[in-house]
Amino acid sequence: MAIIGALAAGLGAGGLYAVIGVCLVLMATLTRVINFSQVAVGVYAAFLAIRFVPLGVPPWGIVLIALIVGAAVSALLGWIIATWLPEATGTARSAVTVAGLLFFLSVSYLQFGTRPQALVPLVSGPLVSFGVVTITKLSLALILLAVALAVVSKLVLTKTPLGVQLRAISDRQTAAELIGINVKVLQIGVWAFTGAVMALAISFAGNSQAANAGVMVNLIIPGAAAALIGAFKRMDLAIIGGILLGGIQGLLTAIPSINLLRDWIPIIIIVIFLLWSQRKEVWDVAR
């Protein structure tokens, strides 16, 4: 029973990994970037928003501020990349997000210090309990957020004119420009969207993963593992992967003897999927 309990406890983390994973998949398919700064942006926005708590702003207002800051800050990075590296390789564009990660992490430390931040508890308490097994409301909220994100994205991408334009851009950027699509604005829009989503997720999850900026930002790694399970293309697999990852990590807490191994789970999963996905050698024209 204790094992299942530990598994359930890991679901919250899994939900967060799933959200990050879906955001990374969206960014990778629509803007050709592996966004290393994805979580850092959300963390910065969430931490900045709670500065307004002493001013008497209600919780929903705090979340709103976080959303706006997350969108704005992410859009800024997106604007830089879209303006100066519009035709660069994915690797070059992703390298800029590494610098972005360094930037936002350092600014977070600077503004907010290195101690854990007390985020506003938006959702707390258990949802259901069977003896030792507890599924918290937060876990459910995060998983729902990930699923909602994937469903909404899928709907927008397949059923709306905006979505058609976004998919056209990710197919052939130059051809999209030549038929008059505003590639730059749309791509920056995607950046803003994922920035806001991450701000929301961190605002939710902050307390349970309570820590300083550095630990929060480390979440990019299991998030990337989840996205890798979807080969950076499929949101559904990223969600499943993220939840599974959280579950496995939770499971391992119940087995103290492999304490050390726990930290390496995301990496081992990444490796397994990389080995699996490159079974066949494929040359693309560009290389």
Added chain:
Amino acid sequence: MTLKLTDVTVRRGIGPVISDVNLEIVPGEVTTLVGPNGAGKTSLLESLSGVIAVSRGSVEMDGADLTKMSRRRRARAGLAHVEQGRMIFPSLTVRENLQLTARTGADLDEALALFPELEKRMASVSGLLSGGEQQMVVLARAFAAKPKYLLLDEMSLGLAPVVFLRLIPIIQQIAQDGAGVLLVEQFAHLALNIASDAMVITGGRVSYHGPAKTLLDDEGRLRSAYMG
């Protein structure tokens, strides 16, 4: 109101790939650019739509300096560039490809009317279509935008002659509807048959510029331009 090129030179890398082009595309007429293969003709079209820059000379569309406009603005101003190689959006269906440029449902229906073969393929993912069908999608997409000037780059590439013959009257139709068409082709005869104005590019330079009919009647001149 024309698309006017004056002394246009385009460079790729360090050397010029096509030099000193003077050309005027008139709405309602088909101008064709023929000549043996070498990057010059495609590079010229790319410099018009903004994929690459014009190194020297000027380009004016309806009086406005084209070189100062972004690719998107040029498209919005009525310039449509159909690139070489059937640039459909492979993950989009045929309908979605057309929806990208058709401003109204009527425009889309008009485009479809030209290509009845696409009717039954509307829901198919365009990446899975045959070469001929993909070329039709690309042309329909360009037509649906109701462009003022249409640049067509080597539409015949990799297409069976039967298929390309199918497309020729459509190009004529597009011109008749008021667009100025610049048709780049390595298959000279078919292009010369529907064009009023012709330009032959050999080795990056203009070796003939005049009525298409004259060139059609002068077999020897055409052959020497191609076969050396």
Added chain:
Amino acid sequence: MSLAERTTRGRRVGRPLVIAVIALAIAAGFAFGLPAYIVFLATTVLVSMIALLGLGVVTGTAGMISLMQLTFAAVGAWVAEFLAINTPLGTMFGGFSFIFIMLIAGLAAAVLGLLVGLPALRLRGVNLAVLTLGVAAAADATFQKISFPDAWTNVRMPRPFDFPADPAGDRYYFLFTAVVTILICLGVYFLQSSRWGASWKSVAFSERGTASTGTSVRWAKLTAFSVSAFIGGISGVLLAAQISKVNFMTFLPINSLALYVLAIVAGAHLIDMALFGGILFVLVPEILKQFGVPLEWGNIVFAILGVQALTSNSNLGQDIRNSIFRRRRKRLGLGIAEKSLDTLEGGETIPIPIGTGRTLLTVRDVGVEFGAVKALQHVTLDVTEGSILGLIGPNGAGKSTFVDALTGFLPQHTGEFVLDGVPLQGKLVHQRAKLGLRRTYQQDRVPPTLTVGAFVNFVTNGQASEAEIDEVLDFFGCPTASTPISVVDVGTRRLVEVAANVAARPKLLVLDEPAAGLSHEEHIEFGQRLRLVPGKYGVTIIIIEHDLDLVRSVCSTITVLNFGQVLATGKQDEVLSDPEVLKAYMGETEML
């Protein structure tokens, strides 16, 4: 070796050695002339420089993103401490034990680099980035839990030659670190000038081009990553002995990020810039400390500089070099048109080679499909050894697809290729190259970061001597071996590519539009030289060309492709006067 060769060779080896000796002298002066605190800082500068040099190999030369350089340092430090404190190895060789331990620790880090590099190799460089970040974070957590050997027993990491851990000992330690740094610089310099280094630069520029030279892309990336890991490990060992007490906070993942960004900003693949980067890495926090500014500002500045460097696609080192050496964009060397051929062979016209009569390449029923598009169908032909075959046809006929299938880039094709009796089925690109099949490319695949000579040496897998390389370059009118490719114009780069592949003496060489970018006179001269190649170098050629004059002047047999199928094949005069071929080019059909 001739006297001329010996002098250039000597100059190449001699100059870095002279610089090394001078650097050593300067270091000695620093060690005993500067205040103790500065000497201590300077040691950290050197350690950072070494870490950056390692990063420079993997990012600057091989073009990959590595975010775990300090993890390699941590592994090096950990292994060294363990060996020094917990095993007899620490005292077995007296003062020299340190050096052995350092090398073993470096190797341990290299092994980790190998393990990490293996899975991520075939995909885009970004996947390596994700993996390295993950390993860095996991290692960080592990080091937090198990801590370093010096903390277990509270014994400090001993220094080499029993230098004491006081300011006096610091001076000797600085000198020791300087010697190690200089040795690593020399190692990196010679590695980068060697074929390994050429393979790294080639991979960074074009993976396809690299594979076609017979070099495994995977091997090139693996060596780059392992070398960077080894150097990183060494830097960790030196750091551990310098400050005697390290823990996980010394090697935080965020500092690996900062180091990566700094490597991009400075251009750490250039050795002088690695030094500059090391200085920045140490100096910026020091200055901030002096002024009471929070240290995070240092990272913020690095991040902004990093974004600037990435968006301008340059770095400080390159900018400085560009402003010092104005690049000359003119034709270098004699140029192929200026060197008249009758100074080489007899005055008569060189005949078109017709070959020995033996079939070298058989192509049977080859087909390629991309989805519903049939790019090639039922292609069958034979290539005679010692001849030059022309492969022509209108644009889009499938010529490049054919070459891609032949050289191994389209493993899904149907039909078969047999080269000199060896079926090519199942062989990878670089394996086919090793079997004697080479090709050149339509698009520019000659890395501008190499010199002409280094490129040719790389393409020939080191098999050609300097004399042979010079001879081939001269034959094709290319610039001399020491010319950097960055100053050579695109058309001449194509010639260099042809020359390099001829020098590799393959059995079969496929040239894909080699003369594009050459003037008309140069086309003629090029044709003359091509006619000599089969006899002189023993190379059979397939040439894809649009310039039919050139084709007429070199090919004895011609195959015409149209819509992915063979339209005509046979002797030159038959094919070129075939009315069907004329129609195919000019697009006439029976329907008109």
